[in-house]
Amino acid sequence: MTxxxxxxxxxxxxxxxxxxxxxxxxxxVVNDGPLxxxxxxxxxxxxxxxxxxxxxxAIGDGAARVVVLNSGGANACxxxxxxxDTHRTAEHVAAALRVDSQDVLVCSTGLIGERxxxxxxxxxxxxxVDHLSTDGGGAAAAAIxxxxxxxxxxxxxxxxTPQEGPPDTAGGAPREVGEWSVGGMAKGAGMLxxxxxxxxxxxxxxxxxxxERAAAALRxxxxxxxxxxxxxxxxxxxxTVLLLASGASGVTPADGTFEAVLEQACARLARALVADAxxxxxxxxxTVTNASSEEAAVAVARAITRSNLFKAAIFGNDPNWGRVLxxxxxxxxxxxxxxxxxxxxxxxxxxxxRAGGVxxxxxxxxxxxxxxxxxxxxxxxxxxxxxxxxNDLTHDYVHENSAYST
Amino acid sequence: MTxxxxxxxxxxxxxxxxxxxxxxxxxxVVNDGPLxxxxxxxxxxxxxxxxxxxxxxAIGDGAARVVVLNSGGANACxxxxxxxDTHRTAEHVAAALRVDSQDVLVCSTGLIGERxxxxxxxxxxxxxVDHLSTDGGGAAAAAIxxxxxxxxxxxxxxxxTPQEGPPDTAGGAPREVGEWSVGGMAKGAGMLxxxxxxxxxxxxxxxxxxxERAAAALRxxxxxxxxxxxxxxxxxxxxTVLLLASGASGVTPADGTFEAVLEQACARLARALVADAxxxxxxxxxTVTNASSEEAAVAVARAITRSNLFKAAIFGNDPNWGRVLxxxxxxxxxxxxxxxxxxxxxxxxxxxxRAGGVxxxxxxxxxxxxxxxxxxxxxxxxxxxxxxxxNDLTHDYVHENSAYST
Numbered sequence: 001m002t003x004x005x006x007x008x009x010x011x012x013x014x015x016x017x018x019x020x021x022x023x024x025x026x027x028x029v030v031n032d033g034p035l036x037x038x039x040x041x042x043x044x045x046x047x048x049x050x051x052x053x054x055x056x057x058a059i060g061d062g063a064a065r066v067v068v069l070n071s072g073g074a075n076a077c078x079x080x081x082x083x084x085d086t087h088r089t090a091e092h093v094a095a096a097l098r099v100d101s102q103d104v105l106v107c108s109t110g111l112i113g114e115r116x117x118x119x120x121x122x123x124x125x126x127x128x129v130d131h132l133s134t135d136g137g138g139a140a141a142a143a144i145x146x147x148x149x150x151x152x153x154x155x156x157x158x159x160x161t162p163q164e165g166p167p168d169t170a171g172g173a174p175r176e177v178g179e180w181s182v183g184g185m186a187k188g189a190g191m192l193x194x195x196x197x198x199x200x201x202x203x204x205x206x207x208x209x210x211x212e213r214a215a216a217a218l219r220x221x222x223x224x225x226x227x228x229x230x231x232x233x234x235x236x237x238x239x240t241v242l243l244l245a246s247g248a249s250g251v252t253p254a255d256g257t258f259e260a261v262l263e264q265a266c267a268r269l270a271r272a273l274v275a276d277a278x279x280x281x282x283x284x285x286x287t288v289t290n291a292s293s294e295e296a297a298v299a300v301a302r303a304i305t306r307s308n309l310f311k312a313a314i315f316g317n318d319p320n321w322g323r324v325l326x327x328x329x330x331x332x333x334x335x336x337x338x339x340x341x342x343x344x345x346x347x348x349x350x351x352x353x354r355a356g357g358v359x360x361x362x363x364x365x366x367x368x369x370x371x372x373x374x375x376x377x378x379x380x381x382x383x384x385x386x387x388x389x390x391n392d393l394t395h396d397y398v399h400e401n402s403a404y405s406t
Numbered sequence: 407m408t409x410x411x412x413x414x415x416x417x418x419x420x421x422x423x424x425x426x427x428x429x430x431x432x433x434x435v436v437n438d439g440p441l442x443x444x445x446x447x448x449x450x451x452x453x454x455x456x457x458x459x460x461x462x463x464a465i466g467d468g469a470a471r472v473v474v475l476n477s478g479g480a481n482a483c484x485x486x487x488x489x490x491d492t493h494r495t496a497e498h499v500a501a502a503l504r505v506d507s508q509d510v511l512v513c514s515t516g517l518i519g520e521r522x523x524x525x526x527x528x529x530x531x532x533x534x535v536d537h538l539s540t541d542g543g544g545a546a547a548a549a550i551x552x553x554x555x556x557x558x559x560x561x562x563x564x565x566x567t568p569q570e571g572p573p574d575t576a577g578g579a580p581r582e583v584g585e586w587s588v589g590g591m592a593k594g595a596g597m598l599x600x601x602x603x604x605x606x607x608x609x610x611x612x613x614x615x616x617x618e619r620a621a622a623a624l625r626x627x628x629x630x631x632x633x634x635x636x637x638x639x640x641x642x643x644x645x646t647v648l649l650l651a652s653g654a655s656g657v658t659p660a661d662g663t664f665e666a667v668l669e670q671a672c673a674r675l676a677r678a679l680v681a682d683a684x685x686x687x688x689x690x691x692x693t694v695t696n697a698s699s700e701e702a703a704v705a706v707a708r709a710i711t712r713s714n715l716f717k718a719a720i721f722g723n724d725p726n727w728g729r730v731l732x733x734x735x736x737x738x739x740x741x742x743x744x745x746x747x748x749x750x751x752x753x754x755x756x757x758x759x760r761a762g763g764v765x766x767x768x769x770x771x772x773x774x775x776x777x778x779x780x781x782x783x784x785x786x787x788x789x790x791x792x793x794x795x796x797n798d799l800t801h802d803y804v805h806e807n808s809a810y811s812t
Binding site: 045046047048074076077078079081082111112113114232234235236237307308309312313315316318320321322323325326327328329330331333340341343353355356357358393394395397398399401402 | 451452453454480482483484485487488517518519520638640641642643713714715718719721722724726727728729731732733734735736737739746747749759761762763764799800801803804805807808
């Protein structure tokens with residue numbers, strides 16, 4: 001059910017002593033091949049942590065053998081010394097596993113602005129190397145947790161559909177393709193303590209894909225999944241999503257199938273991130289329909305998911321649709337053309353706003369009854385749609401994020 | 407100390423019964439001339455309340471005689487019926503005061519999505535007309551309060567400097583000009599309950615200014631004052647700032663003096679809005695210096711003032727400069743060019759971040775000791791600067807905004 005579920009991968013998760021809690025804090029994921037294909041998507045923040053700078057360069061050739069991840073420190077805003085620490089980590093892992101340091105990707109998560117205790121970290125790498133195993137995925141997923149209350153993993157098998165090409169019997173029956181799958185792990189607890197809200201994701205597959213296909217598939221999948229989770233509008237300095245392909249299944253998935261399975265895996269992990277925002281009392285899906293373009297739908301949905309007023313209202317189980325309209329109205333017309341006087345808004349299926357004015361009785365809306373809340377906004381401006389997920393704004397969010405580093 | 411301090415104005419504030427609390431809720435401000443110059447700046451939200459639609463049109467000719475304002479209902483998202491209510495209000499005021507309805511501006515504030523009780527409102531107008539007086543400014547300022555804990559007013563006298571032009575004695579001594587001033591009132595309680603966080607401002611002056619000068623001065627002043635208060639990033643459907651000029655002083659202020667006094671009046675009212683965010687425990691001034699342009703400085707400052715993480719940290723008296731950098735890094739490079747590795751950040755005078763990395767000891771920063779917090783960010787990219795004000799994100803913010811309409 002995790003990064004070691006596809007063939008060709010080993011992983012480990014150990015305690016290096018980076019966290020005061022004494023919980024595990026260092027993970028390795030190793031791709032034993034035969035392929036060493038890798039792709040990555042990184043934060044678009046201009047202030048990036050040292051490991052992002054390193055990994056973005058190292059993955060430039062579309063290849064990697066190892067990912068080393070630590071919790072207990074983000075190694076962000078740590079200057080040239082922090083970059084040297086990341087470099088040294090990669091060199092140490094490379095020596096221990098006899099790979100090129102350029103094939104070692106590094107991820108860190110934790111508080112910004114503090115150096116990592118390198119002695120502990122490097123000693124932890126040695127222990128992790130000793131613990132590498134083909135069922136180490138669970139331990140790896142646990143070691144990257146920060147304020148996460150549960151570890152998040154995924155494993156989805158690819159469809160074993162008849163494959164085009166020459167039949168393997170003279171009779172001509174289509175050959176049944178072999179098994180392949182996508183596994184993954186993620187850390188991130190939604191809005192819980194995003195001072196270290198780094199989202200780290202490692203996906204693995206034993207499908208045969210080349211670097212180009214891996215990169216295109218990962219970018220498309222993240223755009224429609226992780227990019228549409230917006231717990232508190234704050235972009236981390238460390239966000240990283242990596243995909244490693246071993247090719248160990250020997251199967252080249254048909255066009256679109258690998259892409260679909262990868263996106264499904266990303267969607268499940270993204271949903272798990274939202275669900276683990278324990279400071280939150282509601283997960284909110286804002287769906288914008290009949291937009292002039294997908295970009296327009298995303299822009300309107302994102303404006304709503306970033307409205308503190310709207311999110312506080314949902315915490316109060318208040319179907320305050322005026323705040324939905326007010327947030328939608330902040331999107332410039334050239335980004336999302338629509339006529340404010342035609343907007344419809346439904347909350348949990350009740351159309352509380354019709355044509356920009358009062359609709360059904362708001363008292364019909366039940367928000368308190370379930371964690372999930374659905375907000376649907378019909379722009380009447382086209383046929384594109386998009387959904388962005390967020391959480392409500394709660395006392396616990398304020399508490400967690402005011403108390404974290406003190 | 408308010409809108410009736412300059413000569414040529416009468417005002418009133420009465421109880422029409424729009425608020426369940428029974429507090430005063432209807433205000434009139436009348437310009438008795440000789441001039442009837444008016445200028446206005448309105449919310450840039452695409453979803454606008456009926457009174458904004460009305461007033462924006464009515465003020466198009468640069469003239470107005472009366473402003474009627476109500477609290478207890480925003481008349482936003484109320485459809486054509488809501489617009490008819492605003493129209494009817496203007497007609498009623500116009501008839502009572504024997505002016506053209508196109509010279510009546512209307513402002514409303516309160517909950518979105520509910521019709522106003524028009525019988526009460528129009529009866530209240532009649533009472534207010536009977537109460538108009540040249541010292542009614544205080545009552546008017548009180549009647550537009552919603553969750554405000556104090557009414558906000560201002561009065562600043564213009565400088566009585568020697569004026570250019572022919573001397574009034576043969577001896578040739580420069581003539582001492584007469585008195586003129588700018589008065590004003592505002593409602594808005596920062597982040598307190600911005601479901602009705604409408605900011606309504608009425609400024610008055612007895613200076614002789616024409617419509618063009620009034621409009622230019624008001625736009626410049628709001629751009630550097632009200633536009634730089636960003637309590638919670640949420641833009642209201644009703645925000646309105648109006649300026650009425652009576653010309654009753656007979657004085658035409660020298661170039662720049664009227665503009666300076668008007669901006670000073672706006673700055674004082676804007677600062678008062680921040681200070682009245684009673685859910686907040688800190689007022690935060692984010693100043694960005696050495697930016698490539700004023701726009702760049704504003705963009706970076708605004709990104710920081712909109713970061714929930716940063717604002718929650720300040721609530722926790724935590725000088726979490728990593729969140730300042732992380733927020734600054736979200737501004738696109740074409741908007742604000744700077745090198746993240748040169749950024750300096752000081753919090754209350756302590757340079758906790760130097761050249762994008764760790765600076766002075768964060769434990770030296772005292773946030774708890776005062777309501778005002780100063781965050782200074784040096785971009786090292788030019789010589790422009792700007793300050794944006796916000797408040798911290800507190801339990802009370804969540805409470806007020808989750809509980810308001812239920």
